[in-house]
Amino acid sequence: MKAQKKSHTQLARRERQIMEAIYNLKEASVSDVLKQLPDPPSYSAIRAMMRLLEEKGHLKHRQVGTKYVYRPTESKETVRKSVLKHVVTSLFDNSTENAFAALLDISSSNLTKSELKSISTMIDGAKANAK
Secondary structure, three states: OOOOOOOHHHOOHHHHHHHHHHHHHOOEOHHHHHHHOOOOOOHHHHHHHHHHHHHOOOEEEEEEOOEEEEEEOOOHHHHHHHHHHHHHHHHOOOOHHHHHHHHHHHHHHHOOHHHHHHHHHHHHHHHHHOO
16 A cells, blocks of 8 residues: 655655766665665665655666666656645745745855856746736
8 A cells, every 4th residue: 555645845855865876877676776875774775765755656667687677656856846845835935036045145155157057047037927
């Protein structure tokens, strides 16, 4: 029986690491994930966590020979948007402006002119589509 899908924001640290490894690899066996993790636990612990992530609705698997190969049920882009929406709603009082200001504040010294131009173009596009 499948458990109700939990948001990626509710995953434990190790579960997020497993998901990140699988997103990076596109699909992966337990052994593949184990090689990607910092200070990994045992093979059986990873296998159990991946099974739990499947029960939570974040992973699905197919059998290849004797092993299972897992892949995410949602694209990384979909998950990013969902997590970012949660952050904006919960930490920035649902204010995209406040979230954007915080992002600029912490990254402005690291942005290149090309990146700033790209952000400006996105803002111009958003202005054109504003109600």
